Amino acid sequence: MDNLPLSAVAGSPAAAADAQLPPDLRTPLRPDAFEQSEEAKIEAIAGHFREIMQVLGLDLTDDSLAGTPRRVAKMYVQEWFRGLNPAYHPEVRLFENRYQYQQMLVERDITLFSCCEHHFVPIIGKAHVAYLPGEHVVGLSKLNRVVQYFARRPQVQERLTRQIAEELKRSLGTDDVAVLIEADHLCVMSRGVNDTSSSTLTAEYGGAFGQDATLRQEFLRLIGK
Ligand SMILES: Nc1nc2c(ncn2[C@@H]2O[C@H](COP(=O)(O)OP(=O)(O)OP(=O)(O)O)[C@@H](O)[C@H]2O)c(=O)[nH]1
Ligand SMILES: [Zn+2]
Numbered sequence: 001m002d003n004l005p006l007s008a009v010a011g012s013p014a015a016a017a018d019a020q021l022p023p024d025l026r027t028p029l030r031p032d033a034f035e036q037s038e039e040a041k042i043e044a045i046a047g048h049f050r051e052i053m054q055v056l057g058l059d060l061t062d063d064s065l066a067g068t069p070r071r072v073a074k075m076y077v078q079e080w081f082r083g084l085n086p087a088y089h090p091e092v093r094l095f096e097n098r099y100q101y102q103q104m105l106v107e108r109d110i111t112l113f114s115c116c117e118h119h120f121v122p123i124i125g126k127a128h129v130a131y132l133p134g135e136h137v138v139g140l141s142k143l144n145r146v147v148q149y150f151a152r153r154p155q156v157q158e159r160l161t162r163q164i165a166e167e168l169k170r171s172l173g174t175d176d177v178a179v180l181i182e183a184d185h186l187c188v189m190s191r192g193v194n195d196t197s198s199s200t201l202t203a204e205y206g207g208a209f210g211q212d213a214t215l216r217q218e219f220l221r222l223i224g225k
Contacts, residue, residue, distance in 0.1 A: 017029060017033070017034075017084065017085070017086040017089070018163075020166075020170055021163060021166050025159060025163055025166055027153055027154075027155075027159075027163075029084070033084070034085070034086070038077050038078065038085075041073075042070065042074055042078075043073070044073075045069075045072070045073035045076055045077065046070040046072070047069070049068070049069040049072045049073060053065065053068065079152070080115050081115070081152060081154065082152045083148070083149045083150055083151065083152030083153040084152075084153050088149060088152075089149060090145035090146055090148075092138060092139075092142040092146065092172070093139040093142060094137065094138055094171075094172070094173075095137050095138075095139065096135065096136060096137075097133050097135055097136055097137045101133055102133065103132075104130050104132055104215070104218065104219060104222070105130060105131060105132075105133060105137070106128065106129070106219065106222045106223060107128070107130070107140060107143040107144065108126075108128040108222065108223045109126050109128065109223075110126060110127040110128065110129065110143070110144050110147045111126065111144075111148075112124070112125045112127045112147060112148075112181060113151060114151040114155045114157075114160060114183070115153070115154050115155060116154070116155070116186070116187045117153075117155055118156075118187060119187035120154065121185075121186040121187050121190065121191075122186045123151075123183050123184070123186070124183060124184050124186070125182050125183025125184060125199070126183075127147045127151075127164065127179065127180070128178075128179070128219075128223040129143050129147065129168060129177070129178065129180075130177070130219050131174060132174065132176035132207075134173070134174055136172070138171075138172055142171075146164055146167050147164055149167075150164050150167065157181060157183055157185075157200055157202050158202055160181065160202075161179050161180075161202040161203065161204050162204055164179050164181075164204075165178075165179040165204035169206055169207075174207065175206045175207030175208075176206060176209060177204075177207065177209065178203070178205050178206070178209040178219050179203065179204045180202070180203040180220075180223065180225070181200075181201070181202050181203075182199055182201050183199060183200050184199050188200075
């Protein structure tokens with residue numbers, strides 16, 4: 001995975017990550033969130049994780065454990081939480097709708113990997129998104145990229161669902177957007193209530209999807225719900 005220097009965003013306010021979203025939907029970030037480079041963040045997190053492991057009583061001189069603090073730090077900064085970094089914000093490419101395609105387009109079963117912001121354990125599931133094209137159509141992979149960008153942050157599923165919907169509305173230039181997420185929360189499955197069979201569904205229906213029950217039903221039918 002790319003190790004982007006933060007020079008592209010150096011000096012930009014932390015809020016720039018979500019500047020286009022309504023304030024209530026922005027991920028809470030410190031004002032100095034992007035002052036450190038990725039490498040500096042990895043170094044700092046590795047140091048703190050080493051301490052956590054030591055507190056747990058683990059011997060960091062063991063050759064299997066010695067590299068774990070840096071492995072975890074790299075995973076956090078470059079993979080699990082890369083969506084906090086606006087340098088990774090995907091550019092959504094639109095094409096002219098020359099063929100006048102006017103029915104709903106559905107991108108279903110988008111792989112979703114996120115992280116619970118309350119317990120820092122995975123949320124694993126699928127996202128289904130749909131929109132009604134107007135004068136433009138979107139490059140399909142950009143729908144997956146928008147889902148992945150917002151998923152790769154500490155999250156609650158409700159905010160994730162709405163962030164994706166708002167970003168798609170803005171970048172596609174239409175309110176006619178639907179987002180449905182079904183996910184398993186490891187914090188529910190592996191600890192606490194230890195329930196491995198329940199799952200969580202969230203949905204956001206914008207524009208025509210909110211107003212037209214038949215359209216909503218058609219979306220649910222197409223994603224197999
Ligand atoms: N609404 C919402 N809640 C979430 C999400 N992910 C985790 N949670 C919940 O966040 C809550 C945190 O509640 P607390 O009571 O502070 O935490 P806890 O003591 O660990 O709670 P238990 O999980 O019940 O043991 C828990 O009920 C989690 O199930 C999410 O995406 N959305
Ligand atoms: Zn949790």
